[in-house]
Amino acid sequence: MDIDKKIVDDLVANDVSFITTVPCKQLAGVIEEIDARKEIFHIPSNKEDEGMGLCAGAFMGGKRPAIIMQNTAIGVTINTLATLIQYYRMPLPMLISYRGELREPVACQVEMAVHTKALLAQMNIPTYHFHHQADVEELDAILKYTFMCNKPVAILTDANFWGGYGDQ
Amino acid sequence: MIRSEILKNIAPILRDQLVVCNIGIPSQELHAIDDQPSNFYMLGTMGLSSSIGLGLALAQPKPVISIDGDGSVLTNLGTLPTIANNVADNFILLIIDNGSYGSTGDQPTYAGKKTRLEKVAEACGCENVVTCQAEDTGEVLQAALDSRKMTVIVCKCESGNAKHPVITMDPVVIRDRFMKAVQA
Numbered sequence: 001m002d003i004d005k006k007i008v009d010d011l012v013a014n015d016v017s018f019i020t021t022v023p024c025k026q027l028a029g030v031i032e033e034i035d036a037r038k039e040i041f042h043i044p045s046n047k048e049d050e051g052m053g054l055c056a057g058a059f060m061g062g063k064r065p066a067i068i069m070q071n072t073a074i075g076v077t078i079n080t081l082a083t084l085i086q087y088y089r090m091p092l093p094m095l096i097s098y099r100g101e102l103r104e105p106v107a108c109q110v111e112m113a114v115h116t117k118a119l120l121a122q123m124n125i126p127t128y129h130f131h132h133q134a135d136v137e138e139l140d141a142i143l144k145y146t147f148m149c150n151k152p153v154a155i156l157t158d159a160n161f162w163g164g165y166g167d168q
Numbered sequence: 169m170i171r172s173e174i175l176k177n178i179a180p181i182l183r184d185q186l187v188v189c190n191i192g193i194p195s196q197e198l199h200a201i202d203d204q205p206s207n208f209y210m211l212g213t214m215g216l217s218s219s220i221g222l223g224l225a226l227a228q229p230k231p232v233i234s235i236d237g238d239g240s241v242l243t244n245l246g247t248l249p250t251i252a253n254n255v256a257d258n259f260i261l262l263i264i265d266n267g268s269y270g271s272t273g274d275q276p277t278y279a280g281k282k283t284r285l286e287k288v289a290e291a292c293g294c295e296n297v298v299t300c301q302a303e304d305t306g307e308v309l310q311a312a313l314d315s316r317k318m319t320v321i322v323c324k325c326e327s328g329n330a331k332h333p334v335i336t337m338d339p340v341v342i343r344d345r346f347m348k349a350v351q352a
């Protein structure tokens with residue numbers, strides 16, 4: 001299974017047409033696939049809270065948005081999640097590269113990883129953790145759930161899901 | 169001339185457009201001067217007026233005016249390269265530059281000191297950057313709308329706030345009526 005293609009197929013099938021991204025090695029293939037799809041407007045952002053602002057505007061303009069980011073961005077976006085996305089009740093699928101989990105080579109990444117789920121739980125953000133490749137089968141249902149309930153929803157994808165970091 | 173006087177002057181132009189208005193006193197002032205369903209009031213999230221406005225402009229064809237402040241643009245300076253590199257000709261960023269953080273007690277911003285946001289915007293790649301004095305804002309804003317070119321306006325004015333009540337409207341109501349105005 002081409003996981004990048006499967007993820008983007010699900011996004012397109014759920015009418016997600018406005019995606020903002022910050023760069024990520026694990027999600028590089030997904031970002032490349034997004035760039036290649038004419039159904040999706042791809043707008044890279046400089047910081048994740050900025051990206052959430054773009055998504056909020058796009059949603060009010062009639063598009064279904066999504067953001068692609070790393071879990072460190074949870075530390076950057078708590079205020080935006082609380083006072084914009086949640087306060088105005090907007091849907092936002094967050095496809096997140098979950099750094100600092102099993103098979104992580106960079107110790108510092110673990111420092112935010114240990115806070116990630118706690119912060120998401122504190123924010124009452126529905127959270128799904130993709131650890132095995134087969135977990136991606138739930139993405140379609142997660143996207144439908146997100147746009148049904150108009151909430152931010154986190155999809156954490158760890159290194160094991162992506163097949164490790166190779167020879168790093 | 170202070171921000172509230174500018175908003176009063178340009179209210180007849182804003183009335184027919186989609187407006188995303190900056191957090192705090194700017195939204196309170198606009199709400200008191202001329203509340204419209206086509207105004208999206210930010211109740212929190214300092215810095216994102218320009219990002220919300222750009223996302224909205226890219227998603228649909230109607231003109232969008234983001235009313236921002238110098239302090240808020242400094243908070244989210246990364247917005248200017250994003251705006252410059254994703255041209256939406258239905259987008260106008262109106263930066264009301266009073267050189268101070270109005271909502272928190274008029275503390276000076278760096279834009280009130282050595283930093284020139286119009287030059288920052290140009291250096292980021294924004295192609296139509298207009299600097300104007302407070303009195304000329306209406307004329308410049310109308311010209312920007314008529315040009316149908318993405319424009320960044322830096323409007324220089326004095327520091328100071330009008331006294332208006334906080335907005336008590338529910339955020340979901342603000343969002344819902346705004347989305348209906350977008351679709352109308």
